[in-house]
Amino acid sequence: xxxxxxxxxxxxxxxxxxxxxxxxxxxxxxxxxxxxxxxxxxxxxxxxxxxxxxxxxxxxxxxxxxxxxxxxxxxxxxxxxxxxxxxxxxxxxxxxxxxxxxxxxxxxxxxxxxxxxxxxxxxxxxxxxxxxxxxxxxxxxxxxxxxxxxxxxxxxxxxxxxxx
Amino acid sequence: xxxxxxxxxxxxxxxxxxxxxxxxxxxxxxxxxxxxxxxxxxxxxxxxxxxxxxxxxxxxxxxxxxxxxxxxxxxxxxxxxxxxxxxxxxxxxxxxxxxxxxxxxxxxxxxxxxxxxxxxxxxxxxxxxxxxxxxxxxxxxxxxxxxxxxxxxxxxxxxxxxxxxxxxxxxxxxxxxxxxxx
Numbered sequence: 001x002x003x004x005x006x007x008x009x010x011x012x013x014x015x016x017x018x019x020x021x022x023x024x025x026x027x028x029x030x031x032x033x034x035x036x037x038x039x040x041x042x043x044x045x046x047x048x049x050x051x052x053x054x055x056x057x058x059x060x061x062x063x064x065x066x067x068x069x070x071x072x073x074x075x076x077x078x079x080x081x082x083x084x085x086x087x088x089x090x091x092x093x094x095x096x097x098x099x100x101x102x103x104x105x106x107x108x109x110x111x112x113x114x115x116x117x118x119x120x121x122x123x124x125x126x127x128x129x130x131x132x133x134x135x136x137x138x139x140x141x142x143x144x145x146x147x148x149x150x151x152x153x154x155x156x157x158x159x160x161x162x163x164x
Numbered sequence: 165x166x167x168x169x170x171x172x173x174x175x176x177x178x179x180x181x182x183x184x185x186x187x188x189x190x191x192x193x194x195x196x197x198x199x200x201x202x203x204x205x206x207x208x209x210x211x212x213x214x215x216x217x218x219x220x221x222x223x224x225x226x227x228x229x230x231x232x233x234x235x236x237x238x239x240x241x242x243x244x245x246x247x248x249x250x251x252x253x254x255x256x257x258x259x260x261x262x263x264x265x266x267x268x269x270x271x272x273x274x275x276x277x278x279x280x281x282x283x284x285x286x287x288x289x290x291x292x293x294x295x296x297x298x299x300x301x302x303x304x305x306x307x308x309x310x311x312x313x314x315x316x317x318x319x320x321x322x323x324x325x326x327x328x329x330x331x332x333x334x335x336x337x338x339x340x341x342x343x344x345x346x
Contacts, residue, residue, distance in 0.1 A: 125200045132224045
């Protein structure tokens with residue numbers, strides 16, 4: 001996440017240095033490669049799940065406490081991973097939205113955005129749908145599955161900070 | 165921060181840094197999804213052919229509202245997020261992306277359980293009505309809070325400018341493309 005904030009959000013110091021589409025995509029690809037390398041290096045029991053995996057593999061029939069904990073951590077890690085991927089591809093979404101405010105948009109930039117940026121839009125939509133799907137399923141579940149999202153005080157703590 | 169500008173919120177990474185929580189994740193995901201739906205509304209359909217369907221995206225937005233409502237019941241900030249997303253769903257509905265029957269049923273149930281809140285009833289009536297008609301988006305319409313609350317609590321003036329500009333003229337250079345996603 002630090003790498004994404006550093007390279008794609010100007011270290012988050014509120015200096016709006018808008019870069020070109022090509023430059024943004026180049027940085028995005030570099031970070032995407034790092035993210036893939038990180039994912040490949042994960043231990044097998046903490047691999048990133050698809051949203052369907054989360055829904056299928058976390059049922060109440062699992063009685064082993066260790067396996068349940070592994071499933072819970074894998075679920076949380078999957079949510080974090082999807083969120084980082086959203087953050088990574090969001091600059092492309094912003095580029096698309098920015099074009100609505102510029103009548104004199106460079107047609108080459110726009111063409112590049114349409115050709116390459118569509119993949120980012122697809123990934124963003126799928127990641128967003130997966131996050132919502134996992135959270136929605138977890139909060140409506142009963143029993144052990146309800147514990148998938150972890151401790152509630154953690155949510156409340158950060159919710160309070162974000163509100164401040 | 166959550167009550168800040170929609171456009172600013174989507175742009176700022178701060179939101180992600182401080183809300184690595186499940187309500188925050190779901191809310192942020194819903195905002196991104198809304199932004200993607202706006203882009204898809206006017207973008208080249210061929211280039212975006214492999215996108216999830218607008219129905220699944222819309223259903224996800226509705227699920228996000230439902231999940232947030234359950235996730236941290238009674239939390240003022242989460243309630244505001246829920247209301248905020250409901251407004252965005254109303255905007256999509258006005259654009260012709262009709263809400264699902266399940267969402268309407270749930271909204272009606274909420275309406276009945278909150279009999280004292282005339283504003284929510286008005287929201288249900290508004291959405292029912294706009295399912296059959298497509299009223300134009302106007303600043304006046306957006307300022308009129310169906311929740312009987314100050315809509316400015318959730319959106320800034322720049323949001324209205326952005327939304328109106330976007331809905332009014334679309335993305336320059338993309339008007340010629342298929343707009344059937346919307």
